[in-house]
Amino acid sequence: MHRQAVLFPDVVFRLAATDEKTIALTFDDGPDPITPQLLDILADETVPATFYVLGSNVNQFPDIARRIVADGHEIANHSWSHADFIGLTDEEILKNELLPTSQITFDVTGVYPKTMRPPYGNLRDETIPFLDKEGWKIIGWSVDTADWDRTRNSPEEIISRALNDRHPGAIVLMHSGYVMQNTVLALPEIIRGLKAEGYRFARVSELLGL
Ligand SMILES: [Zn+2]
Numbered sequence: 215m216h217r218q219a220v221l222f223p224d225v226v227f228r229l230a231a232t233d234e235k236t237i238a239l240t241f242d243d244g245p246d247p248i249t250p251q252l253l254d255i256l257a258d259e260t261v262p263a264t265f266y267v268l269g270s271n272v273n274q275f276p277d278i279a280r281r282i283v284a285d286g287h288e289i290a291n292h293s294w295s296h297a298d299f300i301g302l303t304d305e306e307i308l309k310n311e312l313l314p315t316s317q318i319t320f321d322v323t324g325v326y327p328k329t330m331r332p333p334y335g336n337l338r339d340e341t342i343p344f345l346d347k348e349g350w351k352i353i354g355w356s357v358d359t360a361d362w363d364r365t366r367n368s369p370e371e372i373i374s375r376a377l378n379d380r381h382p383g384a385i386v387l388m389h390s391g392y393v394m395q396n397t398v399l400a401l402p403e404i405i406r407g408l409k410a411e412g413y414r415f416a417r418v419s420e421l422l423g424l
Pocket residue numbers: 242243292296333334
């Protein structure tokens with residue numbers, strides 16, 4: 215998705231071009247039983263975030279999806295099934311993954327997401343103009359905490375990656391959907407470390423001015 219992304223600067227985003235110390239925390243793959251623990255921490259710290267949800271999980275955990283929105287966070291589209299979009303046609307991506315996820319998110323929360331993050335960040339270049347025509351914004355990341363990688367995702371590693379790689383306008387990739395506690399354990403220190411440096415937190419759509 216990165217080669218052709220430069221040709222679509224109003225469609226594909228990895229960060230915000232700003233000198234202000236504003237940053238967006240994002241959590242992929244929920245809602246799931248880990249998500250309320252993340253929401254508790256974000257509430258304690260009064261920090262807004264963005265959740266890229268799976269439609270299948272919104273279907274399974276509607277109350278948690280509602281709490282994401284009720285707590286003031288952005289809810290956005292991460293596909294229905296977490297399929298790799300490289301292996302799907304544009305029509306399959308739209309009809310089987312994106313539309314049903316935004317529809318169930320709307321039915322459950324009242325919010326119809328038009329921003330999306332493809333699973334694994336994978337998208338064929340040709341799909342970008344198709345999604346643009348359908349009115350979607352495509353959101354990547356500029357800081358990968360690698361909390362998804364079990365070979366290097368101790369809480370200490372997640373914290374140091376987030377705090378070392380942070381920059382003004384960053385979009386930080388983290389996860390909810392894995393059966394693991396390390397992101398939950400790392401999150402308070404990440405937030406406090408960023409606050410100590412003077413960062414303020416924004417939802418992705420605010421950060422990007424969408
Ligand atoms: Zn994912």
